[in-house]
Amino acid sequence: MLADKKIVFSGVQPSGNLTIGNYLGAIKNFSRFSEDYKTFYCVVDLHAITVRQVPAELRRRTYETLALYMACGLDEKKNTLFVQSHVPAHAELGWILDCYTMFGELSRMTQFKDKSQKHAENINAGLFTYPALMAADILLYQTDVVPTGVDQKQHLELARDIAERFNQVYGDTFTVPESYIPTDTMKIMSLQEPTAKMSKSDPNDNAVVRILDSKDDIMRKFKKAVTDSEASVRFSEDKPGVSNLMTIYHAFTGKSFEDIEREFDGRGYGDFKMAVGEACADGLAPVREEFARLMADKAHLESVMKNGADEAAYYARKTMSKVRRKIGFVN
Ligand code: TRP
Numbered sequence: 001m002l003a004d005k006k007i008v009f010s011g012v013q014p015s016g017n018l019t020i021g022n023y024l025g026a027i028k029n030f031s032r033f034s035e036d037y038k039t040f041y042c043v044v045d046l047h048a049i050t051v052r053q054v055p056a057e058l059r060r061r062t063y064e065t066l067a068l069y070m071a072c073g074l075d076e077k078k079n080t081l082f083v084q085s086h087v088p089a090h091a092e093l094g095w096i097l098d099c100y101t102m103f104g105e106l107s108r109m110t111q112f113k114d115k116s117q118k119h120a121e122n123i124n125a126g127l128f129t130y131p132a133l134m135a136a137d138i139l140l141y142q143t144d145v146v147p148t149g150v151d152q153k154q155h156l157e158l159a160r161d162i163a164e165r166f167n168q169v170y171g172d173t174f175t176v177p178e179s180y181i182p183t184d185t186m187k188i189m190s191l192q193e194p195t196a197k198m199s200k201s202d203p204n205d206n207a208v209v210r211i212l213d214s215k216d217d218i219m220r221k222f223k224k225a226v227t228d229s230e231a232s233v234r235f236s237e238d239k240p241g242v243s244n245l246m247t248i249y250h251a252f253t254g255k256s257f258e259d260i261e262r263e264f265d266g267r268g269y270g271d272f273k274m275a276v277g278e279a280c281a282d283g284l285a286p287v288r289e290e291f292a293r294l295m296a297d298k299a300h301l302e303s304v305m306k307n308g309a310d311e312a313a314y315y316a317r318k319t320m321s322k323v324r325r326k327i328g329f330v331n
Contacts, residue, residue, distance in 0.1 A: 006037050007038050007143045008030075008038070008144070009039075011137055012041075012044065012069070013048045014045055014061035015048040015051070017200060017212060018200060018212075019209060020210070021197065022211070025187065025188060026147065026148055026149045028072060028073075030069070030074055030147060033147065034078040038080075040082070041069055041080070043062050043066055045085045046084045050124065063298065064295065068212075068287075068291060069081055076307070081305070083308075087313050087316055089319075096323060097132045097135050097136050098132045101135070105158055109155065111130070112131075130155075131155045134159060139159065139166075140320075142315075142319060144178065146177050148181065149181070149187075150181050170326040170327070188244065188247065189244040191222070194240035211284060211291075218284070223277065227242050227245070227269050233265070235260075248280060252276075252283040
């Protein structure tokens with residue numbers, strides 16, 4: 001029975017081409033919930049417009065993000081895949097939760113601080129209230145578990161606080177969600193500046209490996225990856241470049257760090273980088289092929305979006321009628 005299953009929700013922004021960090025840190029884990037949970041995976045286009053977007057690109061990337069979900073193993077029959085703006089209740093609950101989220105809380109969000117530095121010419125109100133909209137996404141479905149990258153941890157904690165605050169005022173209304181941040185997929189760092197997170201918007205393209213990069217591009221980027229002068233493959237805090245490559249190799253091959261150290265004992269970084277590149281390119285090849293197949297059939301993607309939105313709206317309606325009643329809106 002659906003109603004007995006716990007609920008999983010996560011979202012990915014259709015802004016920029018996703019990286020292996022997004023893949024290993026979040027999307028790859030989504031499919032592990034498909035069997036035992038009721039899962040909602042959303043393309044969050046409302047969040048994307050907190051920074052300026054080119055309309056045609058936003059539209060294309062919305063299709064692409066949906067196709068990518070599917071190419072990463074999310075079967076549309078086992079998961080509710082949809083676009084955020086197709087279910088207006090997200091915006092509606094977002095506004096309501098704005099009124100239960102404190103200025104001080106939003107001011108402390110590190111993503112807001114980062115993004116307002118990066119987009120100093122466009123520090124808009126949406127950028128500031130972004131976490132309240134994210135809380136709405138999650139709480140709308142009475143979500144139990146939110147799988148996501150570690151960078152979203154602070155936003156998730158705020159979503160929990162908002163849920164608890166609302167429940168305290170109005171009685172039990174929202175499920176308080178747990179985050180699921182797998183410890184076996186560590187943070188993937190930039191290949192050029194391995195003390196910084198790999199970011200899809202990094203202006204230096206060599207720093208970023210994207211899920212849809214060609215094998216040639218992947219090999220070239222790993223060949224150029226920053227290491228150190230020690231020439232020894234060893235996991236250590238003072239060797240961020242090599243450690244990051246080991247993390248990526250581990251993620252794609254399942255080999256332990258000890259095994260990796262043994263495998264490359266006495267061999268140069270050249271060999272090691274090529275092996276990481278091969279493992280990464282081979283691991284991504286099926287995703288890339290499936291993505292190309294899906295993108296060739298827009299009509300199918302549109303029907304997936306439509307069915308997903310209908311299903312999501314059904315669940316959203318239930319929460320919204322409860323919320324409206326509790327707040328005191330006339331029915
Ligand atoms: N803020 C998330 C990110 O940038 C995307 C997101 C929006 C999200 N709503 C969500 C993630 C709800 C998890 C749950 O990656």
